[in-house]
Amino acid sequence: MISEAQSGAFSRRTLVVLMEDKPGVLSHVTNLFRRRNYNIESLTVGHSETPGISRMTVVVHANDAVLEQVIKQLYKLINVTKVTDITDDAAVIRELALIKVHATGADRAEIKQLVDIFRAQIIDVAHESLTVEVTGTEDKIDSMIEMLRPFGIKELTRTGRVAMVRGAARTNGDR
Amino acid sequence: MKLNGAQILWECLVREGVEVVFGITGGAVLPIYDEMPKYPIHHVTMRHEQAAAHAADGYARATGKVGVCLATSGPGATNLVTGIATAQMDSSPIVAITGQVATSALGTDGFQEVDTTGITLPITKHNYLITNVRDLARSVREAFYIARTGKPGAVLIDIVKDAQQAECEFEYPEQVYLPGYRPHVRGNQRQIKQAAEMINAAQRPVIIAGRGVLIAHAEEELRTLAEKAHIPVVTTLLGKSALPETHPLCLGMGGMHGEAYANLAMQEADLIFGIGTRFDDRLTSTASTFAPKAKVIHADIEPAEISKRIRVDVPIVGDARNVLQALLPLVHEAEHTEWLECIAKWREDTLAHDILWQETDELVPQYVIRTIWEATCGEALMVTDVGQNQMWEAQYYLHNRPRGLISSGGLGTMGFALPAAIGVAMGRPDCRVWVVAGDGGFQMTLQELATVVQEKLPLKIAILNNGFLGMVRQWQELFYNKNYSGSPLLGPDFVKLAEAYSIPGLRVTKKEEVVEAVQRAEAMEGPVLIDFQIEQEHNVYPIVPVGQPIHQMIRRPIRARAQSAACERQGGEA
Numbered sequence: 001m002i003s004e005a006q007s008g009a010f011s012r013r014t015l016v017v018l019m020e021d022k023p024g025v026l027s028h029v030t031n032l033f034r035r036r037n038y039n040i041e042s043l044t045v046g047h048s049e050t051p052g053i054s055r056m057t058v059v060v061h062a063n064d065a066v067l068e069q070v071i072k073q074l075y076k077l078i079n080v081t082k083v084t085d086i087t088d089d090a091a092v093i094r095e096l097a098l099i100k101v102h103a104t105g106a107d108r109a110e111i112k113q114l115v116d117i118f119r120a121q122i123i124d125v126a127h128e129s130l131t132v133e134v135t136g137t138e139d140k141i142d143s144m145i146e147m148l149r150p151f152g153i154k155e156l157t158r159t160g161r162v163a164m165v166r167g168a169a170r171t172n173g174d175r
Numbered sequence: 176m177k178l179n180g181a182q183i184l185w186e187c188l189v190r191e192g193v194e195v196v197f198g199i200t201g202g203a204v205l206p207i208y209d210e211m212p213k214y215p216i217h218h219v220t221m222r223h224e225q226a227a228a229h230a231a232d233g234y235a236r237a238t239g240k241v242g243v244c245l246a247t248s249g250p251g252a253t254n255l256v257t258g259i260a261t262a263q264m265d266s267s268p269i270v271a272i273t274g275q276v277a278t279s280a281l282g283t284d285g286f287q288e289v290d291t292t293g294i295t296l297p298i299t300k301h302n303y304l305i306t307n308v309r310d311l312a313r314s315v316r317e318a319f320y321i322a323r324t325g326k327p328g329a330v331l332i333d334i335v336k337d338a339q340q341a342e343c344e345f346e347y348p349e350q351v352y353l354p355g356y357r358p359h360v361r362g363n364q365r366q367i368k369q370a371a372e373m374i375n376a377a378q379r380p381v382i383i384a385g386r387g388v389l390i391a392h393a394e395e396e397l398r399t400l401a402e403k404a405h406i407p408v409v410t411t412l413l414g415k416s417a418l419p420e421t422h423p424l425c426l427g428m429g430g431m432h433g434e435a436y437a438n439l440a441m442q443e444a445d446l447i448f449g450i451g452t453r454f455d456d457r458l459t460s461t462a463s464t465f466a467p468k469a470k471v472i473h474a475d476i477e478p479a480e481i482s483k484r485i486r487v488d489v490p491i492v493g494d495a496r497n498v499l500q501a502l503l504p505l506v507h508e509a510e511h512t513e514w515l516e517c518i519a520k521w522r523e524d525t526l527a528h529d530i531l532w533q534e535t536d537e538l539v540p541q542y543v544i545r546t547i548w549e550a551t552c553g554e555a556l557m558v559t560d561v562g563q564n565q566m567w568e569a570q571y572y573l574h575n576r577p578r579g580l581i582s583s584g585g586l587g588t589m590g591f592a593l594p595a596a597i598g599v600a601m602g603r604p605d606c607r608v609w610v611v612a613g614d615g616g617f618q619m620t621l622q623e624l625a626t627v628v629q630e631k632l633p634l635k636i637a638i639l640n641n642g643f644l645g646m647v648r649q650w651q652e653l654f655y656n657k658n659y660s661g662s663p664l665l666g667p668d669f670v671k672l673a674e675a676y677s678i679p680g681l682r683v684t685k686k687e688e689v690v691e692a693v694q695r696a697e698a699m700e701g702p703v704l705i706d707f708q709i710e711q712e713h714n715v716y717p718i719v720p721v722g723q724p725i726h727q728m729i730r731r732p733i734r735a736r737a738q739s740a741a742c743e744r745q746g747g748e749a
Contacts, residue, residue: 069483
């Protein structure tokens with residue numbers, strides 16, 4: 001049996017998954033995670049640099065043994081072409097959030113200041129609210145949200161992680 | 176050449192070498208059925224779609240070719256589900272084709288509409304929803320390729336009705352392009368070398384052979400390796416017959432109902448070489464207690480099976496035949512005399528325990544199976560259902576013919592035997608086919624007796640009739656205080672039932688009638704059903720209670736039930 005000691009502690013692992021852009025492929029992946037009882041923290045998907053190939057970034061809570069199974073099970077899917085664990089690689093990791101925050105009177109200036117500190121942007125202005133776009137690591141976005149919360153967050157949406165290994169290395173190609 | 180979708184489907188099936196399709200027609204497959212008579216493919220009209228999938232599965236297991244089943248949308252498709260899951264769990268290559276409502280009705284909860292690809296997604300190796308006739312030929316080609324290669328499995332193609340009717344230029348794709356699907360068939364040479372070194376160094380090695388050996392047709396290689404290096408072979412249920420079961424090195428099935436000597440061999444081994452097996456829980460029981468003294472080599476064609484349940488020292492991803500061929504020259508001739516003598520002692524002890532069924536005057540199932548075994552010289556294709564009947568067959572029918580046992584191992588689908596046997600008999604008309612089922616499982620799919628008659632299939636059907644869902648009753652007896660909740664089962668008069676289908680029926684109620692009935696059945700040309708009214712509360716032993724290590728089994732009682740209030744619990748130093 002694969003014991004805890006042999007397979008390490010649970011932590012957040014980031015996988016980049018390349019797959020053929022075919023109908024149903026996303027449901028194959030999400031169904032796999034549900035069925036095998038893997039714990040996804042975030043999942044984003046979109047086009048890659050190659051036409052017909054989608055790129056997914058998955059953050060999964062796993063230990064070494066679970067992660068090995070996740071990767072193997074992903075490879076079992078017919079349309080998945082490449083799975084890379086970039087947890088231990090030097091990688092650029094970003095998330096994006098849109099935050100609609102209550103803003104009247106003096107609050108507006110204060111929010112503007114916070115936005116500048118976080119190198120975020122105000123992308124929509126209304127009489128009683130501002131919409132802020134912030135990009136960065138999860139921590140940065142968490143702190144931005146915490147800073148804005150006292151003003152009253154009316155609406156919030158954030159993407160999951162997207163990630164790319166630093167330097168010239170590519171995450172594509174055949175397995 | 177411009178063809179409609181239905182014609183393209185049949186053209187593709189013909190090119191894939193399909194000779195028989197098991198199905199039931201319906202509204203959403205009418206265009207497909209309309210074209211069918213023009214093509215040289217035999218259609219077997221089944222009585223239930225579940226049975227169509229089991230028949231395709233049985234056909235695939237018996238022939239090694241891809242089995243095909245066909246059903247309409249909605250309930251036709253949902254009825255296939257059990258059969259598809261059964262095939263997928265046991266790596267049986269089938270292609271299931273379903274009709275779907277027209278594109279205009281898709282997603283509107285139309286009449287007989289169901290999300291077939293959504294429902295079957297987790298129980299197929301891959302599936303397709305065809306909404307454009309242009310995608311059809313390529314998808315059918317891919318479906319067959321995916322079903323039969325790598326770790327074989329079930330693939331479903333759902334075709335909307337208008338795509339069956341729409342026309343397009345037909346071109347059969349000669350090549351399959353699947354960049355994300357490249358099965359590894361050759362094992363890594365470095366790992367094979369490492370495995371050979373471990374085999375050569377082992378003092379108490381055991382091979383565990385699974386169905387992968389039979390799928391890869393590696394039984395000759397397995398035998399050569401076992402004989403050359405003098406290694407005893409335990410099989411899984413579905414690995415039975417990978418080595419002839421009368422071979423001195425064959426220890427038969429291991430696991431929950433495995434013989435003590437097979438289980439003890441695994442527990443005492445210093446090396447386990449698992450090949451074509453997924454080390455499932457019925458074999459290993461709790462994984463942490465399995466083969467505690469052994470290093471493990473695991474060869475399987477599916478990387479995801481390796482290190483899934485059991486820690487592995489040397490993983491080899493490859494086809495059983497290639498791996499064994501590569502391994503053979505590297506493995507030294509050896510004699511493990513001491514080890515085999517030790518196992519022989521355990522075997523003697525087991526045989527000394529296994530006497531009750533021979534001494535009793537009651538009609539007991541072990542005697543029925545042994546009689547069939549003797550009458551068929553271990554050469555019949557045995558199609559078994561699930562439960563006690565399956566385990567008695569596994570324990571008392573020693574298969575000499577590779578792929579001689581066809582049974583639902585992984586999913587454990589009751590009702591499998593009769594419809595699967597229809598596929599088996601269609602695929603192997605040269606073989607004697609016996610069905611072994613309990614009265615419970617048989618009643619789940621007995622409507623297929625009509626198909627047996629329709630296709631004139633000479634099935635020999637043995638019902639081990641104990642008036643219970645027997646395995647459940649056994650667990651209730653052993654682990655639930657004899658609280659027989661939900662397990663007693665009323666059945667029909669099976670002889671009259673058979674006769675209603677114009678199948679000769681025999682009833683056997685006494686031990687002394689067994690031999691004659693089996694011989695009569697063997698002598699008959701057509702199908703026959705025998706209702707063996709066996710002792711009602713007879714148990715399968717040995718049994719490893721769930722959660723126990725596989726050497727801690729409840730062994731066979733050596734005295735009649737009335738005298739032995741409690742079964743002997745014995746393990747470890749058997």
